Amino acid sequence: AFGAAFDNPDLIVSVVVGDGEAETGPMATSWHSNKFLNPVRDGAVLPILHLNGYKIANPTILARISAEELDSLFRGYGWTPYSVEGDNPHLMHKQMAQTVEHCIQDIHSIQRKARSDGSPERPRWPMIILRTPKGWTGPKEVGGHKVEGFWRAHQVPVPEVQTNPEHARIVEQWMRSYKPEELFDENGIPRPELKEIAPRNELRMSANPHANGGRLRQPLAMPDFRDYAIRVEKPGAQEVSPTEILAHFLRDVMRRNMNNFRVFSPDENASNKLEAIYAASKKTWLASFKPEDSDGGEIARDGRVMEMLSEHTLEGWFEGYVLTGRHGFFSSYEAFVHIIDSMFNQHAKWLEKSKLELGWRAPIPSINLLITSVVWRQDHNGFSHQDPGFLDLVTNKSANVTRIYLPPDANCLLSVVDHCFRSVDYVNVIVADKQPHLTYLDMKAAITHCTKGIGIWEWASNDDGGEPDVVMTSAGDIATMECLGAVALLRECFSDLKIRFVNVVDLFRLQPGSEHPHGLSDRDFDTLFTKNKPVIFNFHGYPTLIHKLAYRRANHENLHVHGYREKGNINTPLELAIRNQVDRFSLAIDVIDRVPRLGTRGAHEKERLKNQIVESINYAYAEGIDSPEIREWKWPS
């Protein structure tokens, strides 16, 4: 509801909240959204908490606390509650109409004041607490058991109507109580005076353009993402934080779209190195201010960056915002994006139906989700922050609406995000870390690479014009660096070893075309990965995900995936990589093991690699950081 109201100053979004769903966590904190609604710029939300008293088979909590407690709760949440209560439909309709009218006038007067004097103090918005019987106007009792006003009214208030004549009679009586003969003519058509009541055109709920938000969608006014490119003179020579680079682009997207673009994050934009966006717009904040906020607080009543420590609320806002035709960007720590798994699942399901089965629904902007602060850089936070499994979930949802990108460096990230911002009807999941990482591709190469989604990096390969002995493959920024590290080690020791280096940005390229529209043809796949050579694949996430995507490919038997194996602690980056065997040494050893002709010849080198593993772990243990050779490693050119 709030997502719909943001940047729609003339819209009042009324939302009915069941007292069952009001017990859920996401709902319980979302009442605080009133601290993020600006009465000058945004519309209003008029919640109607509907206490019908029961869930499937239980009373509800909010219906079984005292009226004083309930009133106190919603005043504490910052609302002004109005109560409507009763069971006489005629009186209740009147009372409800009056209360809604009153609330709308309240809303208008709040908005008028804020918009005239320009000081958008946080108002106490009105809300309605509506208390009516569950199964209202339905059968009072069935078989001697209370139904109306009790949980039995849930779903099927009168069971076994086909076999129990007494129950059939109850249903008939119930239906007749609405006096259909007064409502319909002899052909079963509603009488004209009834039809007259129905709203027309855009006042019909389903025809309200906000309810089919794609109709209101305006493409983002986009700066040229190439203007934010990092100069890359040679690959793997310098480090930048990809998200820090992205932040400048986001800032300028924000500047050009100050009415239909928002950035969402659970108190993490700064941590995720995206704080450059605050130059375009601060964080929305309508609770109280302190003098010190002006020194680095980056909060403002008219801010457009949405931060609250609830992934649920942010995802809800974001979904409401795109569903009403506007654009956004959500960044989250990788491990904690699982908090919104269920919301992602439901949005993906909705989107697929909307896109494939409901022709009248106009395409809506995509959900763009940046997953950062990734598993491989948790030197401070440790095991609890290591979980790259969200991607596994994404691959379970319809191929028509899911996209996953793992840009290996800053320029690729820019190219990917630009692409995502122009897309509609997808959930775009982008994985890119916030720490400084090597850059590999200049912008021209990045665009070509990201457009293909998968490709050979010639500068890291030496098999051109011949058959490779091994295909080294990576997906993900840190996985790519370690994989290149292994290539460098191998080329130093085995000058005749022919290595092909493949990088994957668009993860669904790995799936067959029959399973995902982005899937490579078997011909393309077989050419890239060969049909019989070992493929050593260094993956950002859980290694089995790659097998899940590629198990139908011809060379699957020779595909050996390294990835996160759920081994971790507060480790240095190399230590953590070693524990999960995604480090350069382990990868190089795997190559020695897999390329038959290196067999005995590789024994000495393998020994040296094993020594380096032991030494690296001991160094990390003793010093608490990795050795300078590791920390400052560059691609040898």
Place this chain on the structure above:
Amino acid sequence: AFGAAFDNPDLIVSVVVGDGEAETGPMATSWHSNKFLNPVRDGAVLPILHLNGYKIANPTILARISAEELDSLFRGYGWTPYSVEGDNPHLMHKQMAQTVEHCIQDIHSIQRKARSDGSPERPRWPMIILRTPKGWTGPKEVGGHKVEGFWRAHQVPVPEVQTNPEHARIVEQWMRSYKPEELFDENGIPRPELKEIAPRNELRMSANPHANGGRLRQPLAMPDFRDYAIRVEKPGAQEVSPTEILAHFLRDVMRRNMNNFRVFSPDENASNKLEAIYAASKKTWLASFKPEDSDGGEIARDGRVMEMLSEHTLEGWFEGYVLTGRHGFFSSYEAFVHIIDSMFNQHAKWLEKSKLELGWRAPIPSINLLITSVVWRQDHNGFSHQDPGFLDLVTNKSANVTRIYLPPDANCLLSVVDHCFRSVDYVNVIVADKQPHLTYLDMKAAITHCTKGIGIWEWASNDDGGEPDVVMTSAGDIATMECLGAVALLRECFSDLKIRFVNVVDLFRLQPGSEHPHGLSDRDFDTLFTKNKPVIFNFHGYPTLIHKLAYRRANHENLHVHGYREKGNINTPLELAIRNQVDRFSLAIDVIDRVPRLGTRGAHEKERLKNQIVESINYAYAEGIDSPEIREWKWPS
């Protein structure tokens, strides 16, 4: 915290809640847990909401609303808030001690009253709102920027200490402000009078037995699960609801363990057909009662069944309960168990560390999670309720703590649950539907089958003494029925077709032994599944999960998995099965396609199967239910 307090009448669980985490959804609804705490039987929870005012880089909501609003919020949640506020450590320590003392006296007087007059009305428990500066007693300013009492105090209040001498000086000054010379002797050892203050033995926080709950664990007093068995005279001849059968067993487990066993569910025990447990104990309810509650409400102040419409709260209670050494059982609709993905992830991570790395931690009872109301029976709820993907997540976590069971019928479910209740240090995930399903195994056979975890069903196979032409495999109740349906169809048409029927209960049997302790040896796997015959696998969940587990197996290339392909709507069971090709007809067609010698001979039969698919869909569309032959299908014997 509440999970720890349940059934520990003498325990006061004090829990410090940060004002950042207080913004999350799960936390926001968990304050309502006070409606589920019985002052006679349970201990107390004393929450301390610590408002230090800031998160990583933002003010917190609760610290920036008025004191009146905040007070009103917590009174609305049903607490009596006490405020402690200030920044003078000496005064604050005193004030805090007094307030804690006062709260404990409040708690004791509430408990005394309830325990003497026996009427456990819901009390207004005390809580403390503690307001102190963030980074309290740390540096006031660094580089001219406010630190103490501002978000900059988060994590690293003074950056670059190694390179900036001014910053190093600030840290030194800060450390010296605590007067170490008064606290430690010249060897750096705390002075005796300081040591004297520290609590001893079990009063030390880490030595409190509740903090190492395994030490308090008592095995459940278990009825004999065989006494609840369904008589199965021939396989696939009668239907029962597996969960309905289970409910009687659960009821008697509850009866024998009225102090250390609880059943958790989000308003779904009745829907999940577990309501027989209410005969042993009703649902805990301490909010208000109405007269009609006595007719089927099944709520009571001293109930032990925990229901609230928040999967988060339930999982939190359950974790607290097992962490303090007690036992439980949680049932959830399959699609919505994703709501607690993140909580499952973190518990599994904690459990692995506790089990493998912390020898002093005693084993705790397992989390037992029944996933029901499954994807394949959503004739009313439709697509939103179809998501078997939680298993994918579970397989990403450590093999040391994860178990997945898919009992194919009621007796198997009993056997599996009995096994899980006796286990420690696992998350046991059990998938079993609530609707009536065919029974296949008598109890003796069920025990043997579940103990093996995977096995041939001889009565459904006809390859004994020879090589099979095809191995038909199933995992999951509905998947098993359809797979047997396919076998029946095939045996009717191709009398010489040799079919082996394998059923999988323990999903991790499919993984190699090197990956999971339950993994079958390659020799066992190869004997069961052959090395070269087609395996048609009908799986309950997303089909790729089976490939993820089995991709290393010799016969993986011939493994053809059917499962949920994210295609659904409000469909009849057969219609939904057909859309995802897990129905008997599609499976039989797949066999005809995969067994070479059926090639041309099978054409007519394949045609007839295709006709049946079309007819079934048309019937379902026209009638809204499946045909009687489908609804009443039995295994032909």
